[in-house]
Amino acid sequence: MRVLAFGAHPDDIEVGMGGTIARYSKNKHDVIMVIATIPNKKNIRQKEAENAAEILGAELLILDIDPNRMIFSRELVRRLDEVIQEYSPDIVYTHWNHDSHQDHVAVANAVIAATRKNNCSLYMYEQTIPGGIVPYGFRTQSFVDISEVIDTKIDAIMAHESQVAMNGEWWLYGVKGRAMYRGYQINVRYAEAFEVVKEVKKI
Numbered sequence: 001m002r003v004l005a006f007g008a009h010p011d012d013i014e015v016g017m018g019g020t021i022a023r024y025s026k027n028k029h030d031v032i033m034v035i036a037t038i039p040n041k042k043n044i045r046q047k048e049a050e051n052a053a054e055i056l057g058a059e060l061l062i063l064d065i066d067p068n069r070m071i072f073s074r075e076l077v078r079r080l081d082e083v084i085q086e087y088s089p090d091i092v093y094t095h096w097n098h099d100s101h102q103d104h105v106a107v108a109n110a111v112i113a114a115t116r117k118n119n120c121s122l123y124m125y126e127q128t129i130p131g132g133i134v135p136y137g138f139r140t141q142s143f144v145d146i147s148e149v150i151d152t153k154i155d156a157i158m159a160h161e162s163q164v165a166m167n168g169e170w171w172l173y174g175v176k177g178r179a180m181y182r183g184y185q186i187n188v189r190y191a192e193a194f195e196v197v198k199e200v201k202k203i
């Protein structure tokens, strides 16, 4: 299967679904991590994203959209249309469309629009950490057991050294704690949770 994972910035995908990506790669599926924009420290963060993708066994595609043009627009949807058309994915992942960061919401809405004519499944990963409170609730509808690959997920996040330096170790505990909480809900050690936008079963 071919899996496309969209994130607004470097590290978003790793935090939201790094374990799930590691699982797909381990099972020999093709995963492409698509990053919309690098808002600052471009060279450093691009290298970090490359290292993280390598750890997860995924390909990396950086769209390099101007941070000031990160809005839900025809322009953004058209760009994502091209990516969807080029890769023709079976499964697509994106941000939660009620995330507290405006860039994350723009990507989520654009991905929902860009997958309108495609027969792929579409899932949204949980709000990025760090993130603020929003007046909506995440509907935890789908889980992936990431117990076997939790260390790979954390290693991929730690590859974003500039962000670890900025957010501190506390950040990693937050990510791991949420995975443990989601795991507890399905009786495994660690899990990642998703909202289902559409599920196309290819059986």
Ligand SMILES: [Zn+2]
Residues within 6 Å of the ligand: 008, 009, 012, 101, 104, 128
């Ligand atoms: Zn982000």
